[in-house]
Amino acid sequence: MTKYLMGIDNGGTSSKAAIYDINGNEIAKHTTYTTMLTPHHYWTERDMNELKEVNFEAIRGALKKSGIDAHDIVGISCTGHGNGLYLMGENGSVVRNGIISTDNRAHRIVDKWLADPKYETDVRPRTYQTVWASQPVSLLKWLDENEPDVYEKTKYVFMITDLVRYWLTGKAGFELSNASGTSMINQQTEDYDEKVFDFFGIKNWLKKMPKLVNANDECGQVTAETATATGLIEGTPVAGGLFDITASALSTGLVEGNNLSIVTGTWSINQYISKEIKVIKDLFMTSDYPIPGYHLITEASPTSGSNLTWFINTFMGPIKAELKKEGKMSIYDYCSSLVNSVEPADSKLIFFPFIFGSNAGVANATAGFVGATKSTSLGEFVRAVYEGVVFAHMAHCEKLNSINPDISGPIRIAGGITNSNTWLQMFADVFQCPLELVDVSENGALGTSMAAAVMSGVYPDFATAADKMVKISRTIQPNPANARIYQQKYALYKKELQGMHGAWKTMEDTELEEPVLENK
Structure with missing residues (x-):
């Protein structure tokens, strides 16, 4: 029989199921969406019941589009956004809304932790990363302080990868690559660290943590109930799965050290793998990698291509509607045409791509344009968005190069922006480096399907799976003539960003008073 693999990927608002053959060719995919809930400032949540249904809908849709016999799927694996928080009660009961990885409600708690000298002596040497507001340690502490009744209602603490696997199999587990990015894990022992939990003041939550599982472990089989709801076959094995940044790295073929991988989307993900890990202040993350001896070294922030989607939806709605009516050009192709109408040297407009979060090193830095005048054209605004996203990636990659000066060679790039030449x-x-474009439409789903391939014995290890399933479609060469102008514009971007620190702090500290209505 022909063998197939299924990868399921949950982002901040979308859920995707994709089916691949064992050579990495996409057979079919189906995408569904959940509503992002923002009941309070800094909160980003989703309804758990809706999330379950859209995942099952994505599976049904992919199976229907593929036309394959579900018996031929030899393994399933899940991935999704790292961090955030998904709590499960007894017998699969919902405790509260799930919390997405762009949530920032716990930022004041994190500020206190990072200001404590013990963080550098007791925590960072164990976790090898910088704690941030939407990691589960921060959110669990916030829940203890603001929703204390949640603890008793909770049986399991999950990441979204673990949650979807639980819905498929009824078995609980906490996958290691996901866990290693949560500030809960000791990177040396690859186990929960009681001293770290104690520092964060959440030691009680250790009782709610599921057992750790590996990416390619068989962690259960599709249940009869799930089979009925999805069209999958009861007993189909389900792998531990992967953290989405790990899955994305594998989908670009990242199997050797000193090679740089960039994935664009909501998050700017920039990473390489290394056999040597170091305690480095302000490094975003060191996490487990499923190739023996390697760790994934990551710089990331939610500062990538989704800023363009926000700009389009906020300011270009009528144009988008007219283009859709005409059916001649997509709004994204139209944006690229606007960018091409403005030469790099024609505009000094700057955009900070911080709609969903920042990498500015300042709590709650916000997005904005600097340098607009009455004569600034729409093309200049869109070009500034494009450039701002690239500059945010560049800032992350500069940090990675300072850690490892031996990073070299073409950059493997994937994600949403690859649809725009x-x-x-x-x-x-901007990088003055060749880009190798990976031929993949769904990085997370392809990458995590490799876990299913290794679990089911299709391939002996992840390196072999990546070699067989990843394909380079083409290479983009840099234009040396643009090197100097982009050096100047990037330097201007960094200078203006530093100048904004005081303004962002003032905005954060300013409390606006509600108007007082006089009684008549």
Whole structure:
């Protein structure tokens, strides 16, 4: 029989199921969406019942589109956004809304932790990463302080990968690559660290943590109930799965050290793998990698291509509607044409791509344009968005190069911006490095399907799976003529960003008073 693999990927608002053959060719995919709930400032949540249904809908949709016999799926694996928080009660009961990885309600708790000298002596040497507001340690502490009744209602603490696997199999587990990015794990022992939990003041939550599982472990089989709801076959094995940044790295073929991988989307993900890990202050994350001896070294922030989607939806709605009516050009192709109408040297407009979060090193830095005048054209605004996203990636990669000066060779790039030749060329010109474009439409789903392939014995290990399933479609060469202008514009971006620190702090500290209505 022909063998197939299924990868399931949950982002901040979308859920995708994709089916691949064992050579990594996509047979079918189906995408569904959940509503992002923002009941309070800094909160980003989702309804758990809706999330379950859209995942099952994605599976049904992919199976229907593929036309394959579900008996031929030899393994399933899940991935999804790291961090955030998904709590499960007894017998699969919902405790509260799930919390997405862009949530920032716990930022004041994190500020206190990072200001404590013991963080550098007791925590960072164990976790090898910087704690942030939407990691589960921060959110659990926030829940203890603000929703204390949640603890008794909770049986399991999950990441979204673990949650979807639980819905498929009824078995609980906490996958290691996900866990290693949560500030809960000792990177040396690859186990929960009681001293770290104690520092964060959440030691009681250790009782709610599921057992740790590996990415390619068989962690259960599809239950009869799930089979009925999805069209899958009861007994189909389900792998531990992967953290989405790990899955994305594998989908770009990242199997050797000193090679740089960039994945664009909501998150700017920039990473390489290394056999040597170091305690480095302000490094975003060191996490487990499923190739023996390697760790994934990551710089990331929610500062990538979704800023363009926000700009389009906020300011270009009528244009988008008209283009859809005409059916001649997508709004994204139209944006690229606007960018091409403005030469790099024609505009000094700057955009900070911090709609969903920042990498500015300042709590609650916000997005904005600097340098607009009455004569600034729409093309200049869109170009500034494109450039701002590239510059945010560049800032992360500069930090990675300072950690490992031996990073070299073409950059493997994937994600949403690869649909734009204009944006790809801009990346190549800013970095002055060739880009190898990976032929994949769903990085997370392809990467995590490799866990299913290794689990089911299709391939002996992840390196072999990546070699067989990843394909390079083309290479984009940098234009040396644009090197100097982008050096100048990037330097201007960094200078203006530093100048904004005081303004962001003032905005954060300013409390606006409600108007007082006089009684008549």
